[in-house]
Amino acid sequence: xxxxxxxxxxxxxxxxxxxxxxxxxxxxxxxxxxxxxxxxxxxxxxxxxxxxxxxxxxxxxxxxxxxxxxxxxxxxxxxxxxxxxxxxxxxxxxxxxxxxxxxxxxxxxxxxxxxxxxxxxxxxxxxxxxxxxxxxxxxxxxxxxxxxxxxxxxxxxxxxxxxxxxxxxxxxxxxxxxxxxxxxxxxxxxxxxxxxxxxxxxxxxxxxxxxxxxxxxxxxxxxxxxxxxxxxxxxxxxxxxxxxxxxxxxxxxx
Amino acid sequence: xxxxxxxxxxxxxxxxxxxxxxxxxxxxxxxxxxxxxxxxxxxxxxxxxxxxxxxxxxxxxxxxxxxxxxxxxxxxxxxxxxxxxxxxxxxxxxxxxxxxxxxxxxxxxxxxxxxxxxxxxxxxxxxxxxxxxxxxxxxxxxxxxxxxxxxxxxxxxxxxxxxxxxxxxxxxxxxxxxxxxxxxxxxxxxxxxxxxxxxxxxxxxxxxxxxxxxxxxxxxxxxxxxxxxxxxxxxxxxxxxxxxxxxxxxxxxx
Numbered sequence: 127x128x129x130x131x132x133x134x135x136x137x138x139x140x141x142x143x144x145x146x147x148x149x150x151x152x153x154x155x156x157x158x159x160x161x162x163x164x165x166x167x168x169x170x171x172x173x174x175x176x177x178x179x180x181x182x183x184x185x186x187x188x189x190x191x192x193x194x195x196x197x198x199x200x201x202x203x204x205x206x207x208x209x210x211x212x213x214x215x216x217x218x219x220x221x222x223x224x225x226x227x228x229x230x231x232x233x234x235x236x237x238x239x240x241x242x243x244x245x246x247x248x249x250x251x252x253x254x255x256x257x258x259x260x261x262x263x264x265x266x267x268x269x270x271x272x273x274x275x276x277x278x279x280x281x282x283x284x285x286x287x288x289x290x291x292x293x294x295x296x297x298x299x300x301x302x303x304x305x306x307x308x309x310x311x312x313x314x315x316x317x318x319x320x321x322x323x324x325x326x327x328x329x330x331x332x333x334x335x336x337x338x339x340x341x342x343x344x345x346x347x348x349x350x351x352x353x354x355x356x357x358x359x360x361x362x363x364x365x366x367x368x369x370x371x372x373x374x375x376x377x378x379x380x
Numbered sequence: 381x382x383x384x385x386x387x388x389x390x391x392x393x394x395x396x397x398x399x400x401x402x403x404x405x406x407x408x409x410x411x412x413x414x415x416x417x418x419x420x421x422x423x424x425x426x427x428x429x430x431x432x433x434x435x436x437x438x439x440x441x442x443x444x445x446x447x448x449x450x451x452x453x454x455x456x457x458x459x460x461x462x463x464x465x466x467x468x469x470x471x472x473x474x475x476x477x478x479x480x481x482x483x484x485x486x487x488x489x490x491x492x493x494x495x496x497x498x499x500x501x502x503x504x505x506x507x508x509x510x511x512x513x514x515x516x517x518x519x520x521x522x523x524x525x526x527x528x529x530x531x532x533x534x535x536x537x538x539x540x541x542x543x544x545x546x547x548x549x550x551x552x553x554x555x556x557x558x559x560x561x562x563x564x565x566x567x568x569x570x571x572x573x574x575x576x577x578x579x580x581x582x583x584x585x586x587x588x589x590x591x592x593x594x595x596x597x598x599x600x601x602x603x604x605x606x607x608x609x610x611x612x613x614x615x616x617x618x619x620x621x622x623x624x625x626x627x628x629x630x631x632x633x634x
Binding site for chain 1: 480481519521522600601607614620625626627
């Protein structure tokens, strides 16, 4: 079934009005008709089954039939602190981190983030990023869209760490522990997992030092060098796997 | 250091001639000079440290200084059978599967692979795919490029399974076991791991049935729906992690 995030105010009555781009998409792109069912989400964790009553490119009317809470969200909060990479790599990171269950994605101005990358974080780009996240959340069946934060410095990112968080930073093998050694020895399920990933070229020595001083485990992903966009997604997948978040509700083993 | 795969015949003497695109890249793109060192690989598992003696856009001369075997290859053979997806998604899959240590990537004409996708497997496209693999192998520090096979049918892919292989296929939650339950119970390190991933829309019921009949474990990657290009990469990362391939040489725990 097609799924759409809509503004929270849209869902305040059983009779729902869908206008703008969404009306165009429903009528012209997807060619849905009166009687077809869709799922609507207000980014609160709830979802509504809705029946389309009237479809037109300017405005669609629908009636909600049921409200429920999809069980597709992780119990763990995964925050990805991603050193701003070049070009369009961040688009891919946003899409994949959303699929993989991230709660929040924070672009980080790291020492090796090229200046241009930081400057490119314009409002237009931010809107594009929001759209990528929304589409990935709709497609992957999520009930919440990951929050996209403004770009911050690494010290500001480190300041967000709280007692009991599991914090990992991708680092070259010689300074790091294999990620499996860390993930297999988690004493108890953390509420938040914070993952720090450098831009192209990685985090520099001073950055790795300050992460380590803040209690972040420097982890290696093995002998092959992963690109920055791959490293974050692999760390997210592995942490999610190790914490039982890749099991369906009721199958959790942690 | 910059790394380059070259034809095996290039490495047959200590004095090496590098012509064509590589000479252009060394001289004009990377602006290397006589005296600079590079790493050359012949896709046999060996690597040579070489010093550039003469750099020009038409032809470069180099002398090999040392030959060694990079320890960046997995002990396990990972074969990714990827249902042919639409558009350029296969490019991303090739790049990331190479980074993640795949030995071989096999495009599969699955029931839901759109016809166009299969037709797009032209020689020109195959050359582009080879180039993507080579660049990813150079960048990630691999000593071997994954082999890219011709597109085959799913029955032909299933025929390749051998005794003792670990075989996993991505499947929807209701038909599948959580991947962690399978990976945590591997009786012994397999020589080959074969990973089957459907195209957009996944493998259909008949395909999942024939995989299961051939002893392939149907595995779920959790409640969130992953896109086809994400599913294969996550399965590759998780299998590699579980088999200790994300540890550096000497750190293996399996």
